[in-house]
Amino acid sequence: MTTKTSVGPLAGIKVLELGTLIAGPFCSRMLAEFGADVIKIESPDGGDPIRQWRVLKDGTSLWWSVQSRNKKSVTLNMKDPRGQDIARQLALEADIIIENYRPGVLEKWNLGYEDLKQHNPATIMVRLSGYGQTGPMKDLPGFGAIGESMGGMRYVSGHPDRPPVRIGISIGDSVAALHGVIGAMMALRHRDTTGGRWNGKTGTDCIAGQGQMVDVALYEAVFNMMESLVPEYDHAGVVRERTGGALPGIVPSNTYTTGDGENIVIAGNGDAIFKRLMLAIGRQDMADDPQLARNDGRVPRTAEIDGAIQQWCATQTIDQALAVLKAADVPVGKIYSVRDMMSDPQFLARRMFEQHAFADGTPIKLPAITPKLSVTPGETKWLGPQLGEHNTEVLRALGYDDEQIAQLARDRVI
Known part of the structure; x- marks a missing residue:
């Protein structure tokens, strides 16, 4: 696997990903594509479930090669206090923390936003969940399909004489992830205009910028895409319904x-x-x-x-x-269809496919990175990593020696 080293617009930004499946990992994936140093925490027991989703190669999802490109994989048993301590060290060094557990899980691991910001006031934490960090539904499990339904998208999708249908991708998770990226960038801008990165670990005098929590609820991210739904109902009593392939009120x-x-x-x-x-x-x-x-x-x-x-x-x-x-x-x-895309002159002229290879030399095409920046474009530096591939590198940077790392491995902490 070839590793590239060019610099992206987010070079120097440290991101810690504490999440699985789609919303959190897609959010951090986009930051990694544009140069951020992303460390992904996975369970030693199999890692992120998306590794086994959909079409597999040698037991690993082809989706994984895209969803985790440019990320470093570190395995931690988060039920072990030593695993929690390592995650905490990484969190305090990170510019941005991205997580998509149920509200309260990070607090049980002493990694909650309120706790971290006491030690690092510049902490930016992007929290993606089904219903947000507050409200009567906050503790319920909330997958993308539920967010699409509650946010209004499913109700208007399909034909009027049939039940609602799902869009053929995990759009609720992906829309939430994009809101997370936007929130992270706005929070980073605010942090940098109010002081900058925290230097507490070095003991130097500095004015730390003001961090903040970015609270993204999946249903609210979907709801944010629903155009004129609310004013049409509030002012005119109109409930938008399913219309098949037509765009109602805009003809033809x-x-x-x-x-x-x-x-x-x-x-x-x-x-x-x-x-x-x-x-x-x-x-x-x-x-x-x-x-x-x-x-x-x-x-x-x-x-x-x-x-x-x-x-x-x-x-x-x-x-x-x-x-x-x-x-x-x-x-x-x-x-x-994807078959049409792969041979279409517009896709090819815009270089919307990248040619890469797995470690065994098998070629693989990936979707190219968007949006296209004219000066600092994104880049695929490596495909989704092996489980725990960067354990030694990351732990050494935290000050652990080889024997300590070996002991953590023997104890199944990593």
Whole structure:
């Protein structure tokens, strides 16, 4: 496995990850991709469960190679006071701590935010949980699926005549993770403008910046994405419902089926775009209809407009439809599978795939890092680490000698 050493925008920032599965690890993954030094704490007994999720290679998830790239894996038995002490040392040295346990777990391990900030006032702790650190539901287990449901996303997903459906990825966890990254960056900015990093370990005089806790609830992160849901209900009594592939109140924007059985998304909802769309599909009458010139006039005639577009699509192959509508400057797109992505000229031109290799030399492609920064882009330095791969390196940096490390291993502390 090749390790790269270029510097990212977060170089020098130390991150401690205390979490498993998706929300916490995805949050720290993005920081690691842009240069932060991320130490991931795992249980010696198998590590993060995501190591065994979905498609495996030699017993380890292919997902792991992405979700934990650029991280250092340290195993600690957090039920052992010695494991808790090592985690505490790492936490006090970290700029950012990311955790996604149930509220109260870190406090049992003497790693709670209030305790740590007494010793390091610059502590930034990102806490991701199902329902947040307060409220009557805070102690309940809250997975991404529950956050998606409570936050409103599941209610509006699917067709009106069928039960709600899930989006095909763990979107609730991922949205929460992105909120965690944003919160961490804002907290880091505030810390640096109020003094900077804590230097208490060196004993030097300094003014430590003000740290803070970033409290991310999965259901609230999802809720934050729900657009006009609240004011529409509060002011007009409108409850947004499931609408299948359509975008209600913004016409036309829907999924249509071409003559060769493919699905195509057409977004002709801008006023000028609508006219170009109608001309492209041979509906001069609708292009010239004054009632349809504005969105508020088109909404009452949604079924008629969608019917006209579907009728035209049924006469075209998907390639023909794409060519006609792109030539007319109408936003249109095929619904991509990963097979489509891997050969698409736009994905390839933007270098959205990275070629790497496992330790045994087997090649593997990963998604490239986004967003793309022009001066300090992110980089994959190494794939997800072996369980406990960095135990010795990290413990030596804390002052443990080889015999002490060996004893911790014999005692199953690491």
